[in-house]
Amino acid sequence: MRKTSLDTLPAEGGLGDEPLLAVDNLHVEFATRAGVVRAVNGVSYSLRPGETLAVLGESGSGKSVTAQAIMGILDVPPARIPKGEIRFRGTDLLKLSDEARTQVRGQRIAMIFQDALSALNPVFTVGWQISEMFRIHRGMSRRDATAKAVELMDRVRIPAAKQRVNDYPHQFSGGMRQRIMIAMSIALDPEVLIADEPTTALDVTVQAQIMELLAELQRESNMGMILITHDLGVVADVADKISVMYGGRIVENAPVHDIYQSPAHPYTKGLLESIPRVDLKGQDLYAIKGLPPNLLDMPTGCAFHPRCPYRQDNCVTDSPPLYEINARRGSACHYWREVLDGDQG
Amino acid sequence: MATKGERILEVRDLVKHFPLTQGILFKKQIGAIKAVDGVSFDLDRGETLGIVGESGCGKSTLAKLLMALERPTSGSVVINGRDMARAKGAELKRMRRNIQMVMQDPYTSLNPRMTVGDIIGEPYDIHTEVAPKGDRGRKVQELLEVVGLNPDHINRYPHQFSGGQRQRIGIARGLALQPEIIVCDEPVSALDVSIQAQVINLLERLQNEFGLAYIFIAHDLSVVRHISDRVAVMYLGKIVELGRDVEIYDKPAHPYTQALLSAVPVPDPEGREQRERIILQGDPPSPANPPSGCRFRTRCWKAQEICAEQEPLLEIRPGTRHESACHFAETHDVVHAG
Numbered sequence: 128m129r130k131t132s133l134d135t136l137p138a139e140g141g142l143g144d145e146p147l148l149a150v151d152n153l154h155v156e157f158a159t160r161a162g163v164v165r166a167v168n169g170v171s172y173s174l175r176p177g178e179t180l181a182v183l184g185e186s187g188s189g190k191s192v193t194a195q196a197i198m199g200i201l202d203v204p205p206a207r208i209p210k211g212e213i214r215f216r217g218t219d220l221l222k223l224s225d226e227a228r229t230q231v232r233g234q235r236i237a238m239i240f241q242d243a244l245s246a247l248n249p250v251f252t253v254g255w256q257i258s259e260m261f262r263i264h265r266g267m268s269r270r271d272a273t274a275k276a277v278e279l280m281d282r283v284r285i286p287a288a289k290q291r292v293n294d295y296p297h298q299f300s301g302g303m304r305q306r307i308m309i310a311m312s313i314a315l316d317p318e319v320l321i322a323d324e325p326t327t328a329l330d331v332t333v334q335a336q337i338m339e340l341l342a343e344l345q346r347e348s349n350m351g352m353i354l355i356t357h358d359l360g361v362v363a364d365v366a367d368k369i370s371v372m373y374g375g376r377i378v379e380n381a382p383v384h385d386i387y388q389s390p391a392h393p394y395t396k397g398l399l400e401s402i403p404r405v406d407l408k409g410q411d412l413y414a415i416k417g418l419p420p421n422l423l424d425m426p427t428g429c430a431f432h433p434r435c436p437y438r439q440d441n442c443v444t445d446s447p448p449l450y451e452i453n454a455r456r457g458s459a460c461h462y463w464r465e466v467l468d469g470d471q472g
Numbered sequence: 473m474a475t476k477g478e479r480i481l482e483v484r485d486l487v488k489h490f491p492l493t494q495g496i497l498f499k500k501q502i503g504a505i506k507a508v509d510g511v512s513f514d515l516d517r518g519e520t521l522g523i524v525g526e527s528g529c530g531k532s533t534l535a536k537l538l539m540a541l542e543r544p545t546s547g548s549v550v551i552n553g554r555d556m557a558r559a560k561g562a563e564l565k566r567m568r569r570n571i572q573m574v575m576q577d578p579y580t581s582l583n584p585r586m587t588v589g590d591i592i593g594e595p596y597d598i599h600t601e602v603a604p605k606g607d608r609g610r611k612v613q614e615l616l617e618v619v620g621l622n623p624d625h626i627n628r629y630p631h632q633f634s635g636g637q638r639q640r641i642g643i644a645r646g647l648a649l650q651p652e653i654i655v656c657d658e659p660v661s662a663l664d665v666s667i668q669a670q671v672i673n674l675l676e677r678l679q680n681e682f683g684l685a686y687i688f689i690a691h692d693l694s695v696v697r698h699i700s701d702r703v704a705v706m707y708l709g710k711i712v713e714l715g716r717d718v719e720i721y722d723k724p725a726h727p728y729t730q731a732l733l734s735a736v737p738v739p740d741p742e743g744r745e746q747r748e749r750i751i752l753q754g755d756p757p758s759p760a761n762p763p764s765g766c767r768f769r770t771r772c773w774k775a776q777e778i779c780a781e782q783e784p785l786l787e788i789r790p791g792t793r794h795e796s797a798c799h800f801a802e803t804h805d806v807v808h809a810g
Binding site (some may be wrong): 138157185186286300301302303330331332333334335336339344357358359360361362363364366383384387388398399401402403405408411412413414415418419 | 634637665666667668669670672673676691693698731732734738741744748752753754
């Protein structure tokens with residue numbers, strides 16, 4: 128039985144037209160000694176059950192901060208959410224009490240972190256850490272919880288789970304540790320799984336194993352998944368739709384096939400063109416010129432304008448809204464038509 | 473200076489075992505981590521040799537051996553006809569001028585308390601014969617310009633630069649002594665995607681300008697393909713396949729190379745459901761206790777009895793045109809990165 132609190136927790140069951148999770152015009156800022164850093168400036172995206180949304184962006188683009196806001200694990204202060212809604216099954220999570228929020232976190236929305244070694248506690252056995260989920264959220268006895276932990280370790284394909292349940296994190300390899308993190312995150316059958324760079328610290332062959340495991344778990348339980356990454360290859364493999372972030376905003380939204388075929392924002396286009404290609408060996412790689420923006424001193428108008436080959440005068444002064452290209456695509460570029468057509472500025 | 477294509481580096485049967493000891497007062501050796509276990513290759517002037525492999529395969533230890541930062545257990549590193557592994561004192565110092573390194577992480581490989589001028593000029597303090605004292609400031613400014621930084625920033629500190637700019641500082645330091653060989657250990661993996669292309673273009677430009685030879689160690693296979701003339705694939709301390717970039721990427725012969733290439737995600741969603749993918753089971757075995765015979769046999773789908781008994785040598789196998797270390801080597805087309 129799930130404990131209920133005084134707040135109305137998001138209902139389970141059918142959704143109708145409502146998305147499972149909707150982030151709406153979210154703003155997050157941090158108070159620092161050097162001034163206020165606006166890390167997220169009006170981000171919106173939505174997720175349906177069984178769907179995989181990839182959030183693509185470089186360091187400092189705000190992709191992880193958005194995820195932390197959804198999970199409710201931002202440190203407040205220094206962080207502050209001045210505006211925006213995060214609706215989970217229609218309920219705005221930001222308006223829930225701390226107690227109700229705790230009910231959602233981990234049980235309904237779970238997260239996997241990039242660096243499994245630092246996310247696991249080195250002085251407790253992995254079995255203890257996995258079974259903690261059942262002891263705390265489900266009030267199970269130690270013995271039952273441990274039995275559940277073994278079951279989960281089997282499910283994420285850790286060999287000899289029964290023998291290894293009492294091992295410590297350092298006794299596992301990087302890929303196995305990430306499996307343990309996954310086991311913890313799916314323990315309570317969440318409806319949304321946020322994976323923040325889940326394979327960045329891993330070798331390619333292990334990355335392939337982990338991505339395959341995540342896809343299988345998603346198929347079994349019809350979870351919605353938000354995959355945060357900077358790897359254009361991983362995104363092309365698993366995503367249904369993509370949101371590209373730059374300087375705390377979403378610059379392009381699109382179904383996966385559209386974006387690779389014909390990007391509608393110069394930043395996305397630049398990223399795709401800078402991938403080394405066989406037929407261009409021996410030539411210079413296309414490089415986006417300049418540097419990512421400094422969040423303390425954002426460029427006026429469109430944040431990408433100092434690096435953009437399509438720049439016109441109004442890009443320096445007017446910040447572009449997310450223009451609707453069609454019902455499923457959007458681009459925050461005044462000249463998205465030219466970008467789509469491929470005319471260089 | 474000699475002409476392009478001449479051999480400048482010959483590595484033969486290079487071995488590095490790190491002893492595993494037991495006991496405090498009376499240490500006794502109970503085994504060894506076989507980090508690099510019999511590696512041989514050549515490098516020509518102006519050529520780039522890419523080295524790929526997963527963590528723990530020995531590629532960074534190999535880099536340290538080439539730099540003489542570690543002394544090998546056995547084997548030789550011959551640069552321009554002289555064995556660096558056996559050189560000592562003044563001769564070793566002179567040889568070190570010729571082979572320099574660019575490190576992976578530009579955030580930790582630059583001393584935060586030194587100015588950029590001091591960092592790039594530090595090699596001149598050690599090799600005083602390269603630049604007379606009064607001349608150093610000018611030389612450092614020239615180097616800054618070569619790597620695309622503003623020469624007026626000579627008195628700034630590393631924290632005043634972005635990651636990509638810091639990597640350029642690291643490259644300038646590597647160039648200071650006008651080496652013939654530069655070992656690049658994961659030079660772009662710590663950088664943002666949009667900055668990686670800038671640094672790779674810089675490395676290629678410098679190679680053409682100065683006739684440098686690169687040992688390019690990286691785990692990003694599409695970057696390695698772009699920059700390398702030849703590629704060596706390492707597994708558990710050994711080279712399992714070595715050939716020209718087209719041979720390795722289009723016609724890999726060793727099962728490990730085939731699995732590695734098929735695991736690389738392709739940045740194109742078209743036809744992703746039909747893509748063939750070899751997913752290896754488990755993790756690489758410990759280098760302290762590698763499997764007998766072929767080291768890959770514990771994860772290989774082709775393994776037979778002979779693989780456990782007889783170690784396959786790195787040689788040209790029937791039906792292939794480049795060296796591979798597998799009893800059952802055969803070329804195989806893989807859908808691969810870029």
